[in-house]
Each structure stands twice: as C-alpha cells, then as structure tokens.
Amino acid sequence: MEPATHLEVLSERVDALLGAAAGALDVPIPACPDWTMADLVVHVGLVWGWSAEIVATRSRADRGEAPRDRADQALRGWAKEQAAHLLDALRAANPDAGCWTFGPPRSVRFWFRRQALETALHARDAQAAVGTPSRIDPEVAADGVDEHLSVMVPRSVRLRPEPWTGQTVHLHRTDGEGEWVVRLGPDGGVATERSHSKADVALRGTAEALWLWCTNRATVEELGIESFGDQEVAARWRMAMAF
Numbered sequence: 001m002e003p004a005t006h007l008e009v010l011s012e013r014v015d016a017l018l019g020a021a022a023g024a025l026d027v028p029i030p031a032c033p034d035w036t037m038a039d040l041v042v043h044v045g046l047v048w049g050w051s052a053e054i055v056a057t058r059s060r061a062d063r064g065e066a067p068r069d070r071a072d073q074a075l076r077g078w079a080k081e082q083a084a085h086l087l088d089a090l091r092a093a094n095p096d097a098g099c100w101t102f103g104p105p106r107s108v109r110f111w112f113r114r115q116a117l118e119t120a121l122h123a124r125d126a127q128a129a130v131g132t133p134s135r136i137d138p139e140v141a142a143d144g145v146d147e148h149l150s151v152m153v154p155r156s157v158r159l160r161p162e163p164w165t166g167q168t169v170h171l172h173r174t175d176g177e178g179e180w181v182v183r184l185g186p187d188g189g190v191a192t193e194r195s196h197s198k199a200d201v202a203l204r205g206t207a208e209a210l211w212l213w214c215t216n217r218a219t220v221e222e223l224g225i226e227s228f229g230d231q232e233v234a235a236r237w238r239m240a241m242a243f
Contacts, residue, residue, distance in 0.1 A: 001143045003095040003109060006116035007087065009140055013116070014083040016134070017044065017123035018076050024130050025072055031125040031217050038075060042066045044122055045079035048115070052085040055111050056092075058099040086115060103151035114151075117144045121215060141207035142178045145171060146194075148214045149180050153241060154190040161188055162240045167233050170199035171214075175206045184237075201229040216241065 001009075018041070025038040032040060046063050053061040067078045093108045101110040120140055127133035136144075149171075157164070164185030171180045181199055183191045203210065205225035212218050213225055216238055220227045227234060 001113070001116075001139065003090070003112040006112040007090060009116040009137075010083075010090075010112075010119050011087060013119040013123040014048075014080070014087075017041075017119065017126045018080060020123070020126035020130050021076055023072060025070065025075065027129050029125055029129045031128060037126060037129060038070050040122060040126060041075055041079050042070075044119065045075075045082040047118065048079070048082040048086040051111050051115050052082070052089040054100060055086070055089040055108055058097060058108065060100040090115075103155060113143070113147055116140075117147055120144070121211075121217075125217075136208045136211070138175050138207045141211045142173060142176060144211040145173070145178065145180065145207060145214060148211065149182055149192045153182065153192075153214075156241050157184070157188060157190050160240065162236075164188075167230075167236075168199035168201075169233065169237060170197065170202040171210050172196075172202060172204045173207050173210060174204055178207060199229065201227065201231065201233045203227050203234070213238075214241070 021037050021041050025036065025041070027037045029035045029037060029040050035043075046066060049064045050061055067075060069075065090108075090112055095107065095109040095112060097108050098106060099108045099110065101107075103110065117140070120136060121144065124133045124136060166186055167184050169182045169184070171182075173179065179194065179196045181193045181195055181197050203213065203220065203225050205213070205223060209223035209225050213220060213223055220234070
C-alpha cells in the first residue's frame with residue numbers, strides 16, 4: 001500500500017474509532033484486557049501526537065501527557081486534535097525522508113503505514129466493544145499481516161526473549177495473494193519470507209482473520225482459520241507474542 005492510501009485509511013479509521021467511543025468511555029475493551037474505552041482513546045491520542053512530532057522533526061520524541069479531563073466530548077476532542085496534527089504532519093512530509101523509527105523502513109514511510117494500521121486495528125477494537133465491528137478491508141488486513149511479521153514480531157522477540165530454536169509458522173491468505181513463512185530463532189532472530197513452503201504449523205484464512213490471530217484478538221476457531229501441524233507451536237506463539 002502506498003502512503004496516500006495509508007492516509008485515507010488513517011483518516012477514516014480515526015473517525016470510526018472516535019465515533020464508536022462516543023458515550024461509551026466506561027465500556028471495557030475485550031481485545032485490550034484491563035482497558036476501558038477511555039483508556040483506548042487516551043492511548044491512541046498519545047500515539048497520534050507522539051508520531052506527529054516524530055514525523056515533523058524526523059527525530060525520536062517523548063510521549064506527551066494524557067489530558068486530565070476525561071469527560072466524553074473533551075477527551076474525544078483532544079484525541080481528534082492529536083489525529084489532526086498527525087495527518088497534517090504526514091501530508092506535509094516526504095515519505096522517503098530519513099526518520100527515526102523502531103522498525104524498517106527507516107523513513108517517514110514507516111509512520112504512514114504504522115499509524116494507519118494501528119488505528120485500523122484499534123478502531124475495530126472500539127467497534128467490537130460496543131457492537132458489531134465493520135470488516136477490515138482485505139488489502140489493509142494483508143498489509144497489517146505483512147507489517148506485523150516484519151516489524152512487530154521481531155520487536156516482541158527482542159523485548160521478551162523466548163528460547164525459540166528455529167520453529168516455523170506459515171500463514172496462507174485465502175482471499176487474495178499473500179503467503180508468509182516465519183522462522184523464530186535461534187539466537188533471538190526472526191526471519192520472514194513471502195513464500196510458500198512447509199512449516200511446523202500452517203494457518204489458512206482470510207487476511208483479516210490472519211491479522212486478528214497474529215495480534216491475539218481471537219482464536220483460530222473463532223476466526224474460522226484452518227490450522228495444520230504442530231499446534232503447540234501455534235499456542236506458544238500466541239502466549240509469547242504479546243502486544
């Protein structure tokens with residue numbers, strides 16, 4: 001996906017998330033244990049503001065402070081302002097300009113993608129907490145799987161080392177092109193290939209289902225994913241990959 005598309009996704013999903021939050025700040029978020037809707041809005045607002053400063057300065061930045069006023073309109077209004085700062089910063093930026101990031105690529109392009117995908121996932125979390133979530137566009141979800149495996153999984157393994165010894169996981173998208181094979185370890189390494197090959201465990205499902213499984217939103221049974229091979233590897237993945 002190109003930066004212009006990521007911008008469209010980000011803008012649309014900001015509105016979806018904050019719309020779901022209206023009048024529901026005390027509702028618990030099943031996808032994010034121990035969070036209420038208010039906690040989710042504070043989280044995304046801080047991330048949007050933080051990312052906006054990074055994009056504007058192309059340097060590492062500190063997180064801002066959460067607002068003290070958590071009344072419905074005040075909190076959502078603050079979050080909307082943070083999102084507007086981020087959208088303005090991204091629109092003014094050269095996607096290929098060098099920039100501090102916590103994963104590849106080391107350019108502003110990283111933040112177009114990261115913020116579109118994080119916001120899309122959390123918008124679904126918010127919608128699921130108050131009703132039936134809208135389906136995630138298949139190409140957005142496939143982009144989410146790809147970024148998750150190339151950025152978030154290596155980051156998770158670095159932060160929470162596990163004694164992986166070369167176990168492999170194969171994800172096969174069934175609603176379009178997309179296959180990934182992830183090798184975990186040894187020595188803390190993570191390698192992802194976009195290919196078709198045998199692995200210790202294989203999962204087949206839609207792009208949305210695979211992304212939701214990767215991010216621990218639901219089980220294979222709940223998502224209608226076919227799973228073959230060593231189920232202990234799949235279970236261990238879900239325990240180890242906390243986000």
